[in-house]
Amino acid sequence: MSNAFSESERNAVYRAIATRRDVRRGYTAQPLPDELLERLLSAAHSAPSVGLMQPSRFIVVRDPAVREVVHGIFSKANTAAAATYSGEQRQHYSDLKLEGIREAPQNLCVVCDANSERGHKLGRQTMPETSLYSTVCAIQNLWLAARAEGVGVGWVSIIDPERLQELLGIPQHLVIVAYLCIGYVDHFAAEPDLERHGWETRTQLRSVISYDRYSDACSGADCS
Numbered sequence: 001m002s003n004a005f006s007e008s009e010r011n012a013v014y015r016a017i018a019t020r021r022d023v024r025r026g027y028t029a030q031p032l033p034d035e036l037l038e039r040l041l042s043a044a045h046s047a048p049s050v051g052l053m054q055p056s057r058f059i060v061v062r063d064p065a066v067r068e069v070v071h072g073i074f075s076k077a078n079t080a081a082a083a084t085y086s087g088e089q090r091q092h093y094s095d096l097k098l099e100g101i102r103e104a105p106q107n108l109c110v111v112c113d114a115n116s117e118r119g120h121k122l123g124r125q126t127m128p129e130t131s132l133y134s135t136v137c138a139i140q141n142l143w144l145a146a147r148a149e150g151v152g153v154g155w156v157s158i159i160d161p162e163r164l165q166e167l168l169g170i171p172q173h174l175v176i177v178a179y180l181c182i183g184y185v186d187h188f189a190a191e192p193d194l195e196r197h198g199w200e201t202r203t204q205l206r207s208v209i210s211y212d213r214y215s216d217a218c219s220g221a222d223c224s
């Protein structure tokens, strides 16, 4: 194959995948240069999309005053989320740090124009939700490219989307898919924070694979 990856290129792709982390702390105050941010957004924009719809729209949030308001929206949702747990689990949840909205010098709101006519509905007739999936693909592209650039990304979904929509002036017909914190970090943790802090463990690959017909004998569980 003329355009095959070299071994080191292949290894680099798998390394980005294996060492990508959700980053909530340790952001440096240094803003990302415009060219770097553009490379990350370009990675997102190059993602697969149903019918070549490219439904994702990106709102870069740099203003500290706006990020402060977003943090307030997060705090309210987070307090409500904590109240859904009881006893030790509530305390455990409250001790987790689940965002880096104010520390990360740039935030990114990623929205989907889910009803756009682009792509002429190819691939969306029976699964209209694929427009949203296309935006998730864009986010993952950005997340991996960021890891390769030494840039941390943290996804915050503990947020009231209606309040965020109003704050950022996002038209009603667009759907908020993600609010991301983005910035340089000194360090990427070796394992997910939620695992390190004892909230959840990773499942083994073999526990989520079946062949020819779905089997839930041990699906998602740690069947060793």
Ligand SMILES: Cc1cc2c(cc1C)N(C[C@H](O)[C@H](O)[C@H](O)COP(=O)(O)O)c1[nH]c(=O)[nH]c(=O)c1N2
Pocket (backbone or CB within 6 Å): 020, 021, 022, 023, 024, 097, 098, 099, 155, 156, 157, 158, 191, 192, 193, 194
């Ligand atoms: C759709 C979606 C939404 C969220 C997340 C992820 C995704 C995919 N994650 C990050 C999530 O907790 C994290 O990916 C897992 O814990 C695995 O850790 P690593 O990403 O491997 O570090 C996340 N993390 C967090 O601290 N606050 C949040 O609100 C969310 N929301």
